Amino acid sequence: MELKWLEDFVVLANCASFSRAAEARHVTQSAFSRRIKQLETWLGVTLINRAGLPAELTAEGRAFLPVAQDTIRTFHQLRESLPPVADLGDRRVTIAALHSLGVTVLPEWLERSRATLPGLVTMVLPDRGGIEANLEALTGGEVDLFVTYVHPFVRLFLSPGDFEWKTLGAEQLLPVVSPKLRLPGLRAREDLIEQALRQDVPLPYLDYTGSSFFGVALHRVFAQRPPLQRKLVHQSTISDGLRQCALAGWGLCWLPHALIRDDLENGRLCLASRDPDWSLPVEIRAFRPRDGNRAMADALWRNLPTADPPSHPTQI
Template identity: 25%
Template sequence: MDTANLAAFLAVAATGSFSRAAEQLHLTQPAISKRIASLEQQLDCKLFDRIGRHISLTEAGLALRPRALDIIDALEDTRRALSNLSSSVQGRVSMATSHHIGLHRLPPVLREFTRSYPQVAMDIQFLDSEVAYEKVLHGDIELAVITLAPNIEPPIMAERIWNDPLDFVVSPDHPLARVPTITLARLGEFPAVFPGPNTFTRRIVSQVFNREGIEPQISMSTNYMETIKMMVSIGLAWSVLPRSMLDAQVHALALPDAYLERQLGVIWHSGRTLSNAGHAFIRLLKHNAQLANLPSHSPGTTL
């Protein structure tokens, strides 16, 4: 059975479209149709029903899909394992990262990695942390650098790279900006903009309020920290932001009894063989984090 035909089948099944599958695999639509026809001939059964422009899997197609995924995953894992017998770092790393980490944490790491390993092609997707987690879980990508879930269980493996303190923030002209210290109950009296309801960050923030039995006035939500910062800066609501994003556009509030912190790190699937490039990328992430956490020393100080 030709794996190229299986790959075409999986692409059509995932996209629900021969044309989108062709784009995904960088082929022409006739080439995709030919591969599907060849696979159907090999298996002597119809894999897709085509009604107008709608494409759906037949019963045989539904039965084939998980088996095709297992075959492709096994071949890819075998390829990586054999490639790892060589100590060279080359090939491709498929990874995902959140928009925030991709903008504020990863650039220096990616710059050093591409300079150190020019033979590695980086395939990077910018996704919400929760979506990236699912893609690693299902074997769609090798690594993800994301906000770590509060609880991570096998088969997902995780390595914490950065602590990411979060601060409660308002606009500089917000009424609470002039109050020396704030309580959660007082904060809950004002409109808030929160991270999306299914995000790991939302869970972290909500837990603080739930422990006190306080229900914040959430007037809107979004998954993008940069959008939250803009909404806060123009006075629409209060929110929480990573401390690394704070500047003159927002004012951090003092809440002595409400410390918030996220863990940012890298995850991978324990059942998937990491490529040499994947191992090298994780090592570089950890090395950069260690350097960032070293205490600073004034000139002339003995180390």
């Protein structure tokens, strides 16, 4: 159960429209509908009659509405009544970041900022896996900053009128395998993909889930390249989890260069192709609300390193 599910339900009850309620909650309609369905699944009842327009509450929905409203009020009153933790309110900056960025570049950026921002306290929310789930942390006001990859293959539904961004750097998603990988008739080396294409042999594949940033982007990469046969072995939203599987010799995987730089240098992993068309260049951006007015968050924003956007076009 999540408080935002209850808030979604109350907004929907007031709007009687999934599209208007999603707009009011600053999420896509598909994400909003999914959250209402998650609430219904958790409760074990149907709250909304979806058979016609406008959307109407079922009998169970009408009975649950005052319960949801009371619960929301209770939680907000409780939050307001609790004393601030160690009086960190003005000094703490909350950040949402994709997991691979949280363990590679983000710690270095924050370390440089601490040198010029005495008293800075930062908190990084865990990666929620899906694109929409991570974006909701920003659009829902849970965080001051959101750090993510950006690529034209993956659309981020953020209005430029409501959010601003900085380009922090660039990254490459590279196809890699472990020398431990054993395949009949193939050798785990820098032309493994080309070998598999010539012999029409499927490669064991470590995949990202379809809702994750890299999962969406790689789907488009494969659609534009020669048909590479892949036999799914394992899926995860977390790059470092897939890295561990790749190191164990489970199969082919696309991973961020910053995450595997040492593995490539030490020979624990090797490129599966040197053809740049099999890699994925991405931009690294930080986003924040334009109406943010917290002094420490503003100071950290000004201290973030900036870089020129990569040569490939990007969009939000």
